[in-house]
Every structure is written in C-alpha cells, then in structure tokens.
Amino acid sequence: xxxxxxxxxxxxxxxxxxxxxxxxxxxxxxxxxxxxxxxxxxxxxxxxxxxxxxxxxxxxxxxxxxxxxxxxxxxxxxxxxxxxxxxxxxxxxxxxxxxxxxxxxxxxxxxxxxxxxxxxxxxxxxxxxxxxxxxxxxxxxxxxxxxxxxxxxxxxxxxxxxxxxxxxxxxxxxxxxxxxxxxxxxxxxxxxxxxxxxxxxxxxxxxxxxxxxxxxxxxxxxxxxxxxxxxxxxxxxxxxxxxxxxxxxxxxxxxxxxxxxxxxxxxxxxxxxxxxxxxxxxxxxxxxxxxxxxxxxxxxxxxxxxxxxxxxxxxxxxxxxxxxxxxxxxxxxxxxxxxxxxxxxxxxxxxxxxxxxxxxxxxxxxxxxxxxxxxxxxxxxxxxxxxxxxxxxxxxxxxxxxxxxxxxxxxxxxxxxxxxxxxxxxxxxxxxxxxxxxxxxxxxxxxxxxxxxxxxxxxxxxxxxxxxxxxxxxxxxxxxxxxxxxxxxxxxxxxxxxxxxxxxxxxxxxxxxxxxxxxxxxxxxxxxxxxxxxxxxxxxxxxxxxxxxxxxxxxxxxxxxxxxxxxxxxxxxxxxxxxxxxxxxxxxxxxxxxxxxxxxxxxxxxxxxxxxxxxxxxxxxxxxxxxxxxxxxxxxxxxxxxxxxxxxxxxxxxxxxxxxxxxxxxxxxxxxxxxxxxxxxxx
Numbered sequence: 001x002x003x004x005x006x007x008x009x010x011x012x013x014x015x016x017x018x019x020x021x022x023x024x025x026x027x028x029x030x031x032x033x034x035x036x037x038x039x040x041x042x043x044x045x046x047x048x049x050x051x052x053x054x055x056x057x058x059x060x061x062x063x064x065x066x067x068x069x070x071x072x073x074x075x076x077x078x079x080x081x082x083x084x085x086x087x088x089x090x091x092x093x094x095x096x097x098x099x100x101x102x103x104x105x106x107x108x109x110x111x112x113x114x115x116x117x118x119x120x121x122x123x124x125x126x127x128x129x130x131x132x133x134x135x136x137x138x139x140x141x142x143x144x145x146x147x148x149x150x151x152x153x154x155x156x157x158x159x160x161x162x163x164x165x166x167x168x169x170x171x172x173x174x175x176x177x178x179x180x181x182x183x184x185x186x187x188x189x190x191x192x193x194x195x196x197x198x199x200x201x202x203x204x205x206x207x208x209x210x211x212x213x214x215x216x217x218x219x220x221x222x223x224x225x226x227x228x229x230x231x232x233x234x235x236x237x238x239x240x241x242x243x244x245x246x247x248x249x250x251x252x253x254x255x256x257x258x259x260x261x262x263x264x265x266x267x268x269x270x271x272x273x274x275x276x277x278x279x280x281x282x283x284x285x286x287x288x289x290x291x292x293x294x295x296x297x298x299x300x301x302x303x304x305x306x307x308x309x310x311x312x313x314x315x316x317x318x319x320x321x322x323x324x325x326x327x328x329x330x331x332x333x334x335x336x337x338x339x340x341x342x343x344x345x346x347x348x349x350x351x352x353x354x355x356x357x358x359x360x361x362x363x364x365x366x367x368x369x370x371x372x373x374x375x376x377x378x379x380x381x382x383x384x385x386x387x388x389x390x391x392x393x394x395x396x397x398x399x400x401x402x403x404x405x406x407x408x409x410x411x412x413x414x415x416x417x418x419x420x421x422x423x424x425x426x427x428x429x430x431x432x433x434x435x436x437x438x439x440x441x442x443x444x445x446x447x448x449x450x451x452x453x454x455x456x457x458x459x460x461x462x463x464x465x466x467x468x469x470x471x472x473x474x475x476x477x478x479x480x481x482x483x484x485x486x487x488x489x490x491x492x493x494x495x496x497x498x499x500x501x502x503x504x505x506x507x508x509x510x511x512x513x514x515x516x517x518x519x520x521x522x523x524x525x526x527x528x529x530x531x532x533x534x535x536x537x538x539x540x541x542x543x544x545x546x547x548x549x550x551x552x553x554x555x556x557x558x559x560x561x562x563x564x565x566x567x568x569x570x571x572x573x574x575x576x577x578x579x580x581x582x583x584x585x586x587x588x589x590x591x592x593x594x595x596x597x598x599x600x601x602x603x604x605x606x607x608x609x610x611x612x613x614x615x616x617x618x619x620x621x622x623x624x625x626x627x628x629x630x631x632x633x634x635x636x637x638x639x640x641x642x643x644x645x646x647x648x649x650x651x652x653x654x655x656x657x658x659x660x661x662x663x664x665x666x667x668x669x670x671x672x673x674x675x676x677x678x679x680x681x682x683x
Contacts, residue, residue, distance in 0.1 A: 013037040013139055014055055018048060018074050019064035024089070024124060028062065031131045037139075045070060045077050052081045060138050064089045066124060085142040087134065089124035122240070130240055133253045137171070137267060144169055172198040175265045178233045179213060186230030188213040192263070201270050202248055218247040232256045233264050242271065251275040308340035311448055312425070316342045320436040321427035322407070323347060325359060328423040336423070337363045343428075347405055354397050364392055379442070381435075382410045385428055406431045413441060415448055422452050532568050534608050534615075535561040538578060542606060545579055549586045551602070560607040566615065566680050570660060574617065574678070577656045578606070581619040581674050584649045589623025589672060615680050620673040626666070634666065 015032050019025055020043045032039040040055065042048045052059075061078050065071045065088055078084055122134050175192040191209040199206055204217070214221050224243065232239045241254040254268040312324040323343035327336040338359045341348060352358050382388035386398040388410035401407065408431035415422040425448075429435060497506065538561055546552045566574075582604065590602045605620045626634075630650060653674070657664045662678035 014059040015039050015135065016048070016051060016055070016059040016061045016078075017041050017064070018061065018071070018078075019043065019067050019089070021064060021067040024064055024067065027128075028131065031128055031135065034128070035132055035135060037135070042074075043068070045074055048074055048077050049081075052078070059084065060135060060142065061086045062089055062135075063087075064124060083145075085138045087138055088121040090121040129242060133240060133242065133255075137253075137255055137269075140171055140269075141169075141267075169195055169197055169267075172201045172268050172270075173265065174198050175259065175263065176214075176229065177263050178230055186226055188215045189226060189229060189264075190214075191217075201268075202250075218245075220247045222246065229256055229264055229266075233258050233262060242275075309342070312340045312342040315425055315427065315441065318436070318441055319411075319427050320429070320433060321411075322405070322430050323351075323428040325426050326423060327364070327426065335363050337361065339423075350404065351401060354401055355393055379414070379438070380412045382412070384408075385410050388412065388426065408432060409434070411435050415452065420453075531565045532571055533563050533565050534571070534574075534610075535563040537571055537575065538606075538608060541575055541578065542582065545582045546586065546604075551586075551590070554602055555586075555590075556601050556603045558603065558605045560605075560609075562609040564610045570678070570680060573656050573660050574608075574615070577617070577653060577676065578619065580649050580653045580656070582606075584653075585619065585621045585623065585672070588627065589621040589625075591624055594624050595622070610680070613679060615676075615678040617676040617678070618673065620671060622671040625670065625672050626668040631668070 013036070015028070015037050017025060017028050017039060019028075019041065025041055029039050040051050040059065042051050061084055063071050063074055063078075063086065068074060071088070075086060075088075078086055122130060126134075173195040175194075177190040177192055178186060179188040179190060181187050190211065190213050194206055194209060198204070209217060214226075222243075222245070225245075228239055228241060231237075236258045239254075239256045241256065242251065243254075244251050250270055250272045251274075252268045253271045254266050256264055256266045258264050308326050308328075312326050315321070315326075316324045323341070325341045326339045328339050329336050338361065341359050348359075385402050385407050386395050389395075389398050408429045410429070411427045413425045413427070415424060427435065435441075539559065542557065542559060546555060546557060549555075585604055595602055600622060603622045605618070607616075607618045609616050633650065654664060657676055657678075660678050662676055665675040665677075667673045667675070
C-alpha cells in the first residue's frame with residue numbers, strides 16, 4: 001500500500017539540454033523556468049553520462065544539432081542509458097536523424113507511436129510557445145509511457161497494451177483519413193478512431209463521430225484545419241498548431257503527424273484558459289503602454305498643446321468603443337461644447353447628416369438631470385444612445401442611428417478636479433460588447449483633468465504676468481518722465497545760478513540723472529524689462545554725454561561694444577560709471593592747446609566685452625593724464641567716502657565699482673586708461 005502511494009507522488013520534471021550555444025541555453029532556460037521544470041546542461045558526451053547518472057528522475061533530452069557536432073553520438077549515449085524521450089533542435093542545414101538508425105533495436109519509447117517520435121524535432125529558432133508546447137507534449141507522452149511500461153510487466157505483450165495506452169492517454173488523440181476530390185484537392189477528413197480524452201475535451205461522443213467527416217459533424221470548421229492536415233499527409237512532416245475552433249469555441253494546441261499514406265493522427269490539448277490569460281496580459285500590456293505614452297506626453301505639454309482629438313482617439317483605443325466624444329463644460333456649468341469626436345468616418349458622417357449639424361464645436365445645454373447624475377458618481381452607463389442623449393437631439397433620429405449602426409451601451413465618464421466639473425468623455429459601444437479597461441480609463445481621465453487644470457493655471461499665471469509687465473512698463477514710463485523733469489529742473493537751476501562751482505555741481509547731477517533716464521527709455525522700448533543689451537544702452541548714452549560739452553565736435557570717439565545682455569540693475573551702475581569716466585575725461589584730459597601743440601587729435605576710446613563670465617569695460621583717452629592731486633589721492637587714500645573736493649568724480653567711480661563687486665585698474669601717463677572688470681551672469 002505504501003509502495004502504491006509512493007508511486008502516485010508526482011515527480012519533478014527534468015530537462016537535459018545538450019548544447020554549446022549560450023544564447024540557446026539561456027532561451028531554453030527561460031522556457032523551462034516558465035513551465036516550472038528543472039534544467040540541466042551538458043556539452044560533452046562525458047558530461048551527458050555523468051548527468052544522466054546523477055539525475056533522480058528520467059529527463060526529457062533536447063539535443064542541439066547545430067552547436068553539438070557529435071549530436072548523433074550523444075543521442076546514442078542517451079538511448080543506451082535508458083528509454084528516454086529525445087527531441088532534436090534542428091535547422092535547415094541539420095536535418096534530425098532517425099532514432100532507429102542510431103539504436104539498432106528501436107526503444108519502446110520510439111516504437112510506442114510509430115511515425116511520431118522516431119524523428120521528433122523542432123526548429124531551433126522556434127518561438128517560446130512552440131518550445132513550451134513540444135516539451136509539454138513530450139513529457140506528457142513520456143509519463144504515460146512510463147506508467148504503461150510498469151503495467152507491461154504484469155500484462156501480456158498484446159494489442160491490448162496499445163489500446164490501453166490509447167484509452168488512458170491524458171491528451172486527446174484521434175486518427176483520421178484524408179478525403180480528396182477528383183483533382184486530389186483536400187476536401188474533408190474522416191474520423192477513424194478517438195480516445196476518451198478526445199470526448200472529454202471536445203464534448204463530442206465517439207458514436208456520433210466514427211465514420212463521419214468533420215464537415216458533416218462540424219460544418220463550420222475552418223478551411224485552415226483541413227489544409228494544414230493535408231500538408232502533413234502530403235509531406236510526412238509533423239505540424240505543431242495553436243489555433244481557435246469556431247465550432248467548439250476553444251483554443252487547441254495540436255500535434256499532427258502522418259501514420260501511413262492518406263491517414264494522419266492528432267494529439268491535442270485544450271489551451272483556451274491559458275490563451276485567454278495570455279491575451280489578457282497582452283491587452284493589459286497594450287493599455288499600459290498607451291497610458292505610459294500618454295502620461296509622458298502630458299508631462300511634456302506646453303501651454304496650448306492639449307490635443308483633444310488625441311484624447312478621444314486614445315480613449316477609443318483603450319475602451320474598444322465604436323464612437324467617442326469629448327465635451328468641455330463652461331465655467332458657469334450652464335452648457336457644454338463638443339471639442340473632439342473619434343470613430344469610423346462613415347459613422348461620423350452619418351451622425352452629422354442625420355442630426356443636421358457637425359458635432360465638433362457644437363454647444364449643448366447642460367441639463368439638470370445629467371448634473372445630478374454626475375454629483376452621485378463620475379461614471380454612468382446608459383443602456384442605449386437615445387437614453388444618453390435625452391432631449392439633446394430628436395429621439396427618432398437617434399434611434400435610427402442605433403439601428404443602422406447596431407449601437408449598444410453608452411458610457412459617460414466625468415472629468416473632475418476636486419469639486420469642479422471640467423467635461424465628460426462619452427463612449428458608445430457596439431451592441432453586445434461591454435466596456436474594456438474601465439480602471440485604466442478612469443486613471444487616464446484623472447490625468448486629463450490634471451492637465452486641463454494645469455493648462456488653466458498656466459493661462460491664469462500668464463494673464464497675471466501680462467498684467468504685471470503692463471504695470472511695470474507703466475511704472476518705468478512714469479519714472480522716466482520724473483527723471484526728465486528732474487534733469488530739466490537741475491539744468492534750469494544751473495542756468496539761473498551765477499556761482500561757477502554750483503553750476504558745475506548742478507550740471508554733473510543733471511548728467512547723472514540723464515544717464516539713469518536713458519536706461520528707462522531703453523527699457524520702455526524693450527519687451528524685456530529685466531535684461532538689456534549693453535550695446536543698445538551704452539552707444540546712445542555715450543553720444544548723449546559727449547554732446548553736452550562745447551568741444552564735442554573736435555573729439556574723435558572710438559567705440560568697440562560687443563552685443564550681449566546683462567541685468568538692468570547692473571546696467572544702471574555701468575551707465576553711471578561710463579558717465580563719470582567720460583565726464584572726467586571731457587573736463588580734465590584735454591586742456592587748451594595741449595594736444596594741438598603736439599599735433600594730436602583729442603581721442604576717446606570706449607570698449608565693452610563679455611569673456612569668461614565677466615564684463616571688461618575700458619575708457620581711455622590720449623590726454624594729459626591724471627593730475628598730481630588725483631595721483632596722490634589714489635596712492636594715499638584711506639577713507640574715500642569721507643573725501644570731498646576736486647576728486648569727487650574719482651570717489652563716485654570707485655564707489656560704483658565696489659557696489660557691483662568689480663575691480664578698477666588705472667594707467668596714466670600719455671593719456672589715462674580706466675580698466676574695469678565686473679562679474680556677471682550673461683543672458
């Protein structure tokens with residue numbers, strides 16, 4: 001009794017792969033792992049012998065004819081060990097040998113089903129499903145054969161042995177005769193014999209099948225089945241098929257092989273459940289791919305890029321609906337406007353013609369019933385389109401569309417952000433079909449709602465920015481006008497004063513005010529109030545400063561200004577620095593007759609460039625150079641800020657340079673050169 005129970009315990013399936021191709025080994029390992037089988041790998045005859053001796057359970061042996069040059073010798077080693085299932089992995093250049101040529105006396109495994117396993121092979125480049133099906137069938141048959149071999153010891157060697165195998169085979173098995181027309185065209189095939197597993201899997205009774213043709217019993221059988229079996233009979237090559245039978249409404253994995261001329265046998269199993277699971281996983285992967293792609297596009301959207309047509313096309317792809325429309329709600333909730341529709345062009349054209357209006361862009365009244373429904377739940381199912389449309393369109397017209405296009409349920413999915421209704425997506429299904437992937441659709445709808453809210457926020461921010469820019473522009477305009485008034489008052493005061501020192505001070509102050517005013521004039525003309533080009537600001541400023549002086553017509557001005565942008569805050573300081581340097585030069589660098597006695601023309605050179613994150617500003621003249629008092633002040637100064645007198649301009653220049661964290665270098669001799677370096681951020 002204990003021995004019988006021990007025999008009933010399932011043994012773990014083992015696959016022995018004889019190969020040297022690492023890619024093939026990796027692939028077969030994945031197949032074995034997906035089936036829950038153990039995999040051992042050997043690459044030499046010695047390794048094969050050692051593994052066969054060490055394995056606790058007899059393995060299914062796969063021999064790669066391409067990477068193993070001694071594949072036949074290894075096959076002999078395998079069959080010499082015992083009656084093991086053996087499958088060759090072949091290619092066009094390496095046809096599988098017959099086992100009965102390798103082993104003089106065919107093993108019981110090879111002789112169990114003549115015509116099947118004496119030459120069992122699969123193309124080595126087959127897909128995952130082909131490998132999995134072949135391995136599963138081979139192991140099923142081998143286990144069945146093992147059980148029958150145990151029974152042989154107690155039973156006589158008779159035809160009853162094969163009948164027992166046939167009756168107890170766990171896979172469906174059938175023998176058929178191919179029927180041809182007068183031109184040898186395959187027309188049908190006849191049932192010669194079936195086993196009980198065939199009846200169990202198909203639900204067809206043996207007494208209703210034997211002697212009859214498949215088209216007589218199952219008239220809707222696809223032509224592809226007949227043609228595939230005819231090819232097996234014609235060529236003698238086995239066929240591995242996974243296909244759907246409309247008559248039986250099931251998916252089958254089938255192995256077909258010729259048993260003798262005009263006859264063939266099939267072994268198959270029902271893989272409907274596995275196929276449905278695989279298709280479900282594929283559909284989920286497809287939908288997740290769509291959602292991932294859509295989410296990525298949402299993240300990259302710029303203002304105004306929201307594509308409602310793409311949204312309805314995506315919803316149609318996810319849901320399986322025949323027709324989809326997106327309706328946006330007005331801010332006050334009183335109406336909706338159809339932004340986009342998706343569906344077969346003929347259906348959309350029929351809707352437009354029947355209703356007498358184009359849906360896209362049409363405005364609808366938002367009824368109270370629909371509003372109440374949305375307050376209850378963001379998702380609603382209507383049994384018919386006419387129920388969904390309510391009084392939005394004449395009922396008789398909507399019903400005529402339902403009948404012509406066989407339309408079924410209509411779903412309405414609300415787009416909502418917190419308590420704000422943004423719109424809805426309506427989906428019309430073909431009659432008899434249900435909505436697919438509702439959870440994924442709801443996720444997608446939430447993403448769409450977030451993008452719409454983001455777009456609204458961006459529009460709101462844009463409006464605020466425009467208002468701010470307008471206010472800033474108005475403020476700068478007022479500042480510019482006030483600076484004009486201030487400069488004019490200073491100039492008028494200078495004209496009304498008889499004291500030379502006061503006149504000089506007032507005119508200097510007026511010049512500095514005009515420098516700042518020039519900046520605001522440029523800002524008023526510019527679209528960007530935060531950054532301005534150095535050349536745009538300095539060139540007219542230089543001309544304006546020089547024009548104040550009576551001797552400006554005799555002066556030669558050379559400018560080298562690179563065009564780059566800096567912040568307006570920094571530019572105002574630079575303008576004041578340039579004003580002080582030019583004013584100092586015009587006042588002190590060119591005393592009367594100094595240059596004319598030397599045959600020189602008064603020259604002023606001004607340059608500005610950006611290099612390595614710094615502004616390099618230079619103002620140079622060919623005049624008399626710094627005065628003795630100025631040189632002494634530069635050499636001995638301890639407290640510039642407390643200094644007042646004739647060198648006040650120098651004090652201003654130093655203070656302005658310090659404010660912008662710059663450095664000042666002065667070279668004076670035959671003329672004076674001011675070199676200023678200021679760190680900056682270039683725009």
